[in-house]
Amino acid sequence: MPVIDNYLTGGDKIDHTKRVIGTIEDFFSSYYQGxxxxxxxxxxxxFQRAVPLNIFLYHPRYNNIxxxxxxxxEEINVVKVENKANATLKVERRTEVVSIRLYLKMEFGKWKIVANNVF
Known part of the structure; x- marks a missing residue:
């Protein structure tokens, strides 16, 4: 997996690439487990401010993804200075394998998925 990682800035020694990978894997795991x-x-x-949890849990737009x-x-690009990252993933949908790009941003010390490109 090619990695472009600019995480060692300003004395920050955290491996943000590993954290982004963990976030993506946990994200998909929670999806699989329902x-x-x-x-x-x-x-x-x-996203959480715009779509409250009760709407997310029951609205068909968010249940049928x-x-x-x-x-x-495939690739992760972390820009720690801007607290942003993106990842290129290969996913299998039905019988087709496609590449998608997932965008993330750092919030309160954790990497979060930018929901705009998921829904």
Whole structure:
């Protein structure tokens, strides 16, 4: 997996690439397990303010998404200075393997999924 990582800035010695990978894997795991509360917790604050949990749990727009099956994390680009990251993933949807880009941002010390490109 090619990694472009600019995380060693300003004395920050945290391996943000590993944290982004962990976030993505946990995000997909919560999706597979149907843990809607945990799944919701991975989304950024802007999304959570716009879509309250009770709406997220019951509205068809958020219940009928097809993320597919995560096959591979191809590339991760972390820009710690801007608290942003993106990842290129290979996912299998139905019988087709497609590449998608997932955007993340750092909020309160954790990497969160930017929901705009998921829904």
């Amino acid at each position: 843990d809607r509360l945990k799944f919701y917790s991975f989304f950024d604050t802007d 097809d993320l597919g099956v995560l096959k591979e994390i």
